[in-house]
Amino acid sequence: MVFEELAVEVMADLPSDLARYEVLALVDRVRLDPRAWADVRDVGSVEEIREAFGTHCWVQYTPHAGAIEVREIGWVG
Numbered sequence: 001m002v003f004e005e006l007a008v009e010v011m012a013d014l015p016s017d018l019a020r021y022e023v024l025a026l027v028d029r030v031r032l033d034p035r036a037w038a039d040v041r042d043v044g045s046v047e048e049i050r051e052a053f054g055t056h057c058w059v060q061y062t063p064h065a066g067a068i069e070v071r072e073i074g075w076v077g
Helices: 007-012 018-034
Strands: 050-053 059-064 067-076
Touching: 007 018, 007 067, 018 050, 018 059
Parallel strands: none
Antiparallel strands: 050 059, 059 067
16 A cells, blocks of 8 residues: 555544544555446546545545555545
8 A cells, every 4th residue: 555645644634543543444445445436537547546435534546456556535524
């Protein structure tokens, strides 16, 4: 699992340990089945980009062979 710099900054700014736990739980679910979530890449783009949603958070990621790259994290809680 690789986190982009922006995702690391968002994780550091989350309001509580509970928020970080929720985000990491979603990332773990994504890691187990990365292609179960919607592909949201722009038309014509060759880079696969997917988004997964939790109760108060979402992640945007790129699946790689056996791993995921977390590009962005959102928190609405």
